[in-house]
Amino acid sequence: DGLYELSGEWPDRVIRPYARVWEHILGNHSPDSKVDGKTRCPADWSDKKIKRAIMQTVIDPDKTREYDANRQKCDRIVEDQIIRVWLQKTRATHGRYTIWTAYPITGQERGKLWATMQTRSSRQVP
Secondary structure (H helix, E strand, C coil), X not given: CCCCCCCCCXXXXXXXXXXXXXXXXXHHHCCCCCCCCCCCCCCCCCHHHHHHHHHXXXXXXXXXXXXXXXXXXXXXXXXXXXXXXEEECCHHHCCCEEEEEEEEECHXXXXXXXXXXXXXXXXXXX
């Protein structure tokens, strides 16, 4: 399946994902997920590739939006997908974010974001 390197250091402001975070994301959004109503990663993406895409989105997002002091979303184009990562602070994280969930964007929202993000993404490491 290959080695997937990241383009930068993991940010101190975000706690590295625990096993249960990966279980949630892969259980809901991997290509072979059976959960109805969830977006899925491409059929040829392995679990390692999905994890790398999510981690790269946290390290170097193409677009970031803060909703309030405790919630933030990061989007990044990875190959021909837009990956969204939701970050959340809770009392237990002592001011640091955790990955709440992550998934590929589809449909109308993907179309709107694609053009605005593609210019920046084309200059980045895939």
